[in-house]
Amino acid sequence: MSQQARVPTSAVYRSITPGAVAIVATTAFVVLTGWAIENDYLKRIVPGLVAMNPLTALGFLGAAAALWRLNRGKSGTLLATLVTLAGAAKLCDLTLGTALELDQVLFTGQLAIGGAVPNRMAPNTALCMLLAGTALLLLGRAEARALVVAQSLAVFVVLLSLLAVVGYTYRISALYGVGTFIPMALHTATSFLVLAAGILFARPGDGLMSIVTSDTAGGLIARLLLPAAILIPIAVGWLPLAGQRAGLFNLEVGVALFVVANVLMLVALIWWNAALLYRTDLQRRDVEQQLVHNAQHDALTGLYNRAHFMGELERAAARSGRNRAPLGVCYLDIDGFKQVNDTLGHEAGDRLLQEFAARLLRCCRTGDTCARLGGDEFTVVSEASSVASAQSFAERLLTELSQPYEHIAPARVGVSIGVALSGESADSPQELLHRADTALYAAKRSGKGRYCLVSPSVSAQATG
Numbered sequence: 001m002s003q004q005a006r007v008p009t010s011a012v013y014r015s016i017t018p019g020a021v022a023i024v025a026t027t028a029f030v031v032l033t034g035w036a037i038e039n040d041y042l043k044r045i046v047p048g049l050v051a052m053n054p055l056t057a058l059g060f061l062g063a064a065a066a067l068w069r070l071n072r073g074k075s076g077t078l079l080a081t082l083v084t085l086a087g088a089a090k091l092c093d094l095t096l097g098t099a100l101e102l103d104q105v106l107f108t109g110q111l112a113i114g115g116a117v118p119n120r121m122a123p124n125t126a127l128c129m130l131l132a133g134t135a136l137l138l139l140g141r142a143e144a145r146a147l148v149v150a151q152s153l154a155v156f157v158v159l160l161s162l163l164a165v166v167g168y169t170y171r172i173s174a175l176y177g178v179g180t181f182i183p184m185a186l187h188t189a190t191s192f193l194v195l196a197a198g199i200l201f202a203r204p205g206d207g208l209m210s211i212v213t214s215d216t217a218g219g220l221i222a223r224l225l226l227p228a229a230i231l232i233p234i235a236v237g238w239l240p241l242a243g244q245r246a247g248l249f250n251l252e253v254g255v256a257l258f259v260v261a262n263v264l265m266l267v268a269l270i271w272w273n274a275a276l277l278y279r280t281d282l283q284r285r286d287v288e289q290q291l292v293h294n295a296q297h298d299a300l301t302g303l304y305n306r307a308h309f310m311g312e313l314e315r316a317a318a319r320s321g322r323n324r325a326p327l328g329v330c331y332l333d334i335d336g337f338k339q340v341n342d343t344l345g346h347e348a349g350d351r352l353l354q355e356f357a358a359r360l361l362r363c364c365r366t367g368d369t370c371a372r373l374g375g376d377e378f379t380v381v382s383e384a385s386s387v388a389s390a391q392s393f394a395e396r397l398l399t400e401l402s403q404p405y406e407h408i409a410p411a412r413v414g415v416s417i418g419v420a421l422s423g424e425s426a427d428s429p430q431e432l433l434h435r436a437d438t439a440l441y442a443a444k445r446s447g448k449g450r451y452c453l454v455s456p457s458v459s460a461q462a463t464g
Contacts, residue, residue: 020198084133328385
């Protein structure tokens, strides 16, 4: 995955792998300590259940150390190779009939359960050890494909160990044991679950985990639904099974209850997920609308900005050309604005611009387009404008916009206006705006506080 496509991950995701290393290493150390001091409780963690084989505990220590080194950007190849070989050696003993028997080397004299069945590494434990070790070997490689394979192997480890945990939860030995072989220990299964989680979150922003940890709607759904998809069926399945074993109802009723409970849970999850997506979509729309508004409007005054105004002017000029209707453009400049900034400060100048824009909006008619081009320069576009209506509008602007502004008293400001009207032939927006700008400066040269109108049908005129 490219650097640009990677998604940012929070400290929560980055802390999962170190936490998994600590849990797995601690569990393995406790078990090895139990074998060393011959403490049965430390070997089994849960009294009465299968003890973890010493080689399995040693494999967990090696896997935890390899994952810790990989998480710190160091090589864990040697340790991961030893973990892989430990699992592969046991599988060779089981499938090929070899007599490596590495799981009998440590604490040989204690590897009997009740004096009859020897403690060995279980077949499903050996397979998980092989998969986890291989995943750690691939995790240390830089290729994106190697990471995906490593995470896929970790998912298989999750499935195998989760099956054993469910077996212990439901008290179904066939789920955590293989034939007549010694079954996988409960703390072995949980340690594999934690180790696999550490491998998956070692690089949480890449590979299969990039979706889960992303800030997208898909990532949010995955984080909410994946735990529910795992835990809810396990809990729902246990309840009817417990009822049947207690004699509360028969198998048929138990299956019906299981189906109904799953339907209710799925409906609740789907409804909750739909509501969450609905709220997320509304928030996204609000953000998009705000971004569009910010792109089109001036942040200080709320009027259209230059970019949007030029687009509106082009569309209005095109309509004016098609309909042969005159188009008027007013170009306004605040007289004395620089003095306000210099004497009262930029905060007072900003407030003046805001109140000026508010007054300008009140003066405009339906269909007019107002904009702030920058600084103290404003524009108004009026469609179907005549010379008389343009003069009336300019006079109203002069009257309203020249009224005192209380927050800058005793300072006074005024406004100069340039008005340009299009002719029967279509004028380009740039040409029309340039003529309005030229008329504005003619008004300023005439003494400010007045307007100057230019039109193909009349001579330029200025009014105080």
